[in-house]
Amino acid sequence: MKNSHWFLTSALVFGMHASHAQRKTIAQKVDSVLRLMTLDEKIGQMNQYNGDWEATGPITRDGDKQDQIRRGRLGSMLNVTGVEHTRQLQEMAMSSRLKIPLLFGQDIIHGYRTTFPIPLAEAASWDLEAIQNAARVAGREAAAAGVHWTFAPMVDIARDPRWGRVMEGAGEDPYLGSTIARARVLGFQGKKLGDTDAIMACAKHFAAYGAAIGGRDYNSVDMSLRTLWDIYLPPFKAAEEAGVATFMNSFNDLNGIPATGNAYLQRDVLKGKWKFKGFVVSDWGSVGEMIPHGYAKDHKEAALEAVSAGCDMDMESRSYIVSLAALVREGKVKVEWIDDAVRRILTKKFELGLFDDPFRFCNVQRERQQWNNPENLRIEEDMAKKSIVLLKNDHQLLPLSKDTKTIAFIGPLVKSVRENLGFWSYDWADDSARVISPWDGVQGKLGSGSRLLYARGCGITDTSTAGFAEAIDVARQADVVVLEIGEARDMTGEAKSRSNIHLPGVQEELVRAIVGTGKPVVVLISAGRPTIFNYTADHAGAILYTWWLGTEAGKAIADVLFGDYNPSGKLPISFPRTEGQIPVYYNHFSTGRPARNDSDVNYVSAYTDLPNDPRYPFGYGLSYTRFVYSDLRLSAPSFKPGGTITATVTVTNTGSLEGRETVQWYIRDMVGSVVRPVKELKGFEQAVLKAGESKKLSFTIDVEKLRFYNDKLQHIYEPGEFRLFVGGDSQNVNEIPFSLTAGR
Numbered sequence: 020m021k022n023s024h025w026f027l028t029s030a031l032v033f034g035m036h037a038s039h040a041q042r043k044t045i046a047q048k049v050d051s052v053l054r055l056m057t058l059d060e061k062i063g064q065m066n067q068y069n070g071d072w073e074a075t076g077p078i079t080r081d082g083d084k085q086d087q088i089r090r091g092r093l094g095s096m097l098n099v100t101g102v103e104h105t106r107q108l109q110e111m112a113m114s115s116r117l118k119i120p121l122l123f124g125q126d127i128i129h130g131y132r133t134t135f136p137i138p139l140a141e142a143a144s145w146d147l148e149a150i151q152n153a154a155r156v157a158g159r160e161a162a163a164a165g166v167h168w169t170f171a172p173m174v175d176i177a178r179d180p181r182w183g184r185v186m187e188g189a190g191e192d193p194y195l196g197s198t199i200a201r202a203r204v205l206g207f208q209g210k211k212l213g214d215t216d217a218i219m220a221c222a223k224h225f226a227a228y229g230a231a232i233g234g235r236d237y238n239s240v241d242m243s244l245r246t247l248w249d250i251y252l253p254p255f256k257a258a259e260e261a262g263v264a265t266f267m268n269s270f271n272d273l274n275g276i277p278a279t280g281n282a283y284l285q286r287d288v289l290k291g292k293w294k295f296k297g298f299v300v301s302d303w304g305s306v307g308e309m310i311p312h313g314y315a316k317d318h319k320e321a322a323l324e325a326v327s328a329g330c331d332m333d334m335e336s337r338s339y340i341v342s343l344a345a346l347v348r349e350g351k352v353k354v355e356w357i358d359d360a361v362r363r364i365l366t367k368k369f370e371l372g373l374f375d376d377p378f379r380f381c382n383v384q385r386e387r388q389q390w391n392n393p394e395n396l397r398i399e400e401d402m403a404k405k406s407i408v409l410l411k412n413d414h415q416l417l418p419l420s421k422d423t424k425t426i427a428f429i430g431p432l433v434k435s436v437r438e439n440l441g442f443w444s445y446d447w448a449d450d451s452a453r454v455i456s457p458w459d460g461v462q463g464k465l466g467s468g469s470r471l472l473y474a475r476g477c478g479i480t481d482t483s484t485a486g487f488a489e490a491i492d493v494a495r496q497a498d499v500v501v502l503e504i505g506e507a508r509d510m511t512g513e514a515k516s517r518s519n520i521h522l523p524g525v526q527e528e529l530v531r532a533i534v535g536t537g538k539p540v541v542v543l544i545s546a547g548r549p550t551i552f553n554y555t556a557d558h559a560g561a562i563l564y565t566w567w568l569g570t571e572a573g574k575a576i577a578d579v580l581f582g583d584y585n586p587s588g589k590l591p592i593s594f595p596r597t598e599g600q601i602p603v604y605y606n607h608f609s610t611g612r613p614a615r616n617d618s619d620v621n622y623v624s625a626y627t628d629l630p631n632d633p634r635y636p637f638g639y640g641l642s643y644t645r646f647v648y649s650d651l652r653l654s655a656p657s658f659k660p661g662g663t664i665t666a667t668v669t670v671t672n673t674g675s676l677e678g679r680e681t682v683q684w685y686i687r688d689m690v691g692s693v694v695r696p697v698k699e700l701k702g703f704e705q706a707v708l709k710a711g712e713s714k715k716l717s718f719t720i721d722v723e724k725l726r727f728y729n730d731k732l733q734h735i736y737e738p739g740e741f742r743l744f745v746g747g748d749s750q751n752v753n754e755i756p757f758s759l760t761a762g763r
């Protein structure tokens with residue numbers, strides 16, 4: 020006790036800033052705490068419990084958590100928020116022998132009080148600054164509510180829209196995914212851990228969870244190590260390089276070894292090769308889940324596998340707290356592994372400043388200030404507008420005039436409020452959080468001379484068409500119809516995998532009925548994943564993919580519908596024509612029998628009943644204006660390692676409105692020692708162009724952009740022929756060849 024008092028006082032005196040010079044000081048302080056700890060107290064630090072609500076897995080209610088806190092048997096809790104509640108629990112920790120503060124973690128996936136667009140929607144903005152700002156606001160709001168740690172960003176690459184968790188990530192591409200991973204980590208963690216508005220981020224789920232077979236959640240993953248390294252690991256590496264404080268392992272097994280017990284992933288790659296200094300938390304119960312996996316016979320063996328593999332904290336399975344001490348005593352678990360895990364966890368507690376002041380995130384005033392904070396709402400609206408993707412706009416049906424006499428606003432989501440928040444969002448019990456429905460947003464835009472008519476038409480999952488007659492009647496009275504259809508907020512998310520991702524119920528029949536009136540029809544699709552809507556794609560006049568946009572959804576939708584914001588979103592994932600095409604992704608390999616075009620199906624790699632290409636390709640998204648690419652040039656046709664080529668292209672806005680274009684650069688390695696993708700995104704840039712304006716954009720090619728993992732898993736580049744592509748999506752591109760010659 021005496022020692023710990025001395026130590027805590029000295030921590031207070033020296034202050035706690037994780038600058039480089041002081042990191043050593045933190046290491047010394049961690050060691051001095053570690054020396055005071057019993058084995059049970061150390062294992063306690065590696066133990067995390069849920070706060071009994073907001074659960075995403077079975078809750079273990081046995082035992083008295085509060086008693087365990089007081090006995091130093093708990094290092095962290097999840098799903099505990101709010102200044103008052105976190106203070107209460109922290110006070111309990113302060114009555115423990117060593118007064119080691121608790122860490123409070125929470126899934127702040129796309130906002131806390133202010134709900135931002137779902138992460139997949141944000142990714143559609145390709146706007147890294149906006150994405151970072153969104154995470155910054157989420158971090159600030161959460162930190163003000165006593166939270167120290169978010170279980171985000173999810174950086175899993177997802178090529179399968181049947182997987183419900185596709186909504187949580189940045190889509191299918193490793194390059195885009197890496198840039199977004201970095202932006203989100205920087206956003207959550209702010210200037211530095213230790214600031215009271217910064218929370219720890221967590222790169223999850225390590226690794227390859229997004230490739231769950233058949234898109235079924237929690238399922239196995241079987242993939243080559245080359246695919247793992249080329250496609251699935253880069254966003255994790257980017258998060259690590261951005262300084263992410265923690266990693267979470269995952270539910271899936273990877274090639275037969277559960278990720279939670281996977282030493283290759285956690286010890287060899289993450290803590291070894293990448294030298295990651297933070298700590299790894301398990302996913303919910305995933306240590307214990309190695310038993311049903313058939314990888315461990317009981318919790319004791321599961322604890323042994325997980326801790327040996329480098330999993331530092333056990334979320335909710337209680338395998339560590341129950342079995343680790345015995346495993347150490349039996350000599351099966353080295354005490355150095357325990358010390359290493361505890362050191363990592365304590366280091367973060369020091370960096371957060373919790374040893375200085377365990378209550379520094381418990382400030383009622385700060386919490387209130389972040390409640391419905393207008394600046395946060397403004398940032399949310401900006402993010403929401405930028406997330407919307409214009410998929411179709413025949414005859415420039417959009418934008419609508421604010422003076423349109425009569426608009427019929429039809430569909431099950433028109434007056435939706437909570438649906439706009441999407442999965443992984445919070446329902447505030449006091450109902451005081453404002454959410455703008457599409458109806459309110461549109462109404463707020465219209466002048467007094469305009470009429471807005473409403474009909475629901477059907478419910479999201481209805482099989483009845485009873486409401487169609489009224490909807491048709493309302494449509495007939497209007498100059499233009501806006502239909503809003505899509506998914507309910509709980510249809511895409513964790514454990515929400517679906518084999519059928521067509522728009523649910525009779526919603527597309529509603530579109531057909533309204534199109535049948537002959538009125539111009541704009542369709543808004545609000546959903547958490549790529550859905551399938553072929554009738555709508557073929558027959559609606561205009562389509563906006565509006566995802567789940569969050570608190571200011573209605574305002575953002577109205578801004579885009581009426582042209583106050585010219586849509587700029589680009590799909591971060593390919594949209595399939597039908598489920599049978601899945602997985603469909605743009606950066607696939609070339610086969611030995613590639614199809615030349617959609618009608619080329621004779622003994623080539625093709626479906627006889629479906630084109631190979633998706634309904635909408637990766638990177639796709641229209642604008643109310645038009646961008647033309649011309650004059651693609653290279654500074655030289657070839658270069659040597661150490662050198663570069665500068666590519667330039669002119670982009671011209673040939674329409675009559677200002678617009679924002681995301682210029683995408685792709686490369687293909689024509690011949691390799693292993694087969695290479697037909698195209699890989701290697702860079703992008705956003706340009707805002709006035710009507711008639713041209714801009715010359717450039718892109719530097721160097722060998723770093725040509726690297727890939729060969730069959731020996733070496734990250735190499737190979738001399739030879741390449742092609743450079745540039746365009747506004749992954750399909751519609753201009754191209755030019757270049758080569759890399761050997762030698763310096």
Ligand code: NOJ
Pocket residue numbers: 075097126170223302303513
């Ligand atoms: C399970 C999810 O897989 C993970 O992403 C989440 O952070 C935890 N539950 C905690 O809620």
